Amino acid sequence: MIHPHTELRFISDEIGFGVVATKFIPKGTITWVLDKFDREFTPIAFLEFDKPYQDILDFYAYRNASGNYILCWDHARFVNHSFNSNCLTTAYDFEIAIRDIQPDEQLTDDYGYLNIEVPFKPIDEGTRRRIVYPDDTLRYHKVWDKKIA
Numbered sequence: 351m352i353h354p355h356t357e358l359r360f361i362s363d364e365i366g367f368g369v370v371a372t373k374f375i376p377k378g379t380i381t382w383v384l385d386k387f388d389r390e391f392t393p394i395a396f397l398e399f400d401k402p403y404q405d406i407l408d409f410y411a412y413r414n415a416s417g418n419y420i421l422c423w424d425h426a427r428f429v430n431h432s433f434n435s436n437c438l439t440t441a442y443d444f445e446i447a448i449r450d451i452q453p454d455e456q457l458t459d460d461y462g463y464l465n466i467e468v469p470f471k472p473i474d475e476g477t478r479r480r481i482v483y484p485d486d487t488l489r490y491h492k493v494w495d496k497k498i499a
Contacts, residue, residue, distance in 0.1 A: 351385045352426040356457060364473065368430045368456045375451040384443035387423040413465035432458035433477040438494050439463055448497045462486030463494060
């Protein structure tokens with residue numbers, strides 16, 4: 351479940367929709383937590399879906415540590431990637447603001463910890479990282495853990 355002081359907004363033609371803070375969200379606030387309405391699909395169940403449904407899961411779901419696809423029931427599935435994200439996930443199925451988030455600011459995640467299967471190149475933000483890789487968790491977990499701490 352996404353933080354209650356957020357809403358879905360159209361960001362741009364290039365980005366599409368995103369989740370935006372409607373009120374100030376202080377650093378350390380839980381911004382998302384896995385809940386009972388979120389749907390979990392095993393890789394076998396994923397393969398049993400027709401291609402259009404697989405495409406939807408590929409786009410809107412993330413993969414947990416077990417490799418299962420998690421599809422959020424609310425607008426949390428629209429949180430966009432950023433290498434300078436203001437939120438990071440924990441190993442305990444919740445996400446935390448790693449810095450203050452101002453009203454009208456997008457909530458963003460680093461997709462590197464979402465167990466992606468193939469690399470992808472997001473919008474250039476002028477950072478050293480330019481591509482999200484399937485093994486980013488192994489490379490950056492210490493950096494992310496330090497930010498969460």
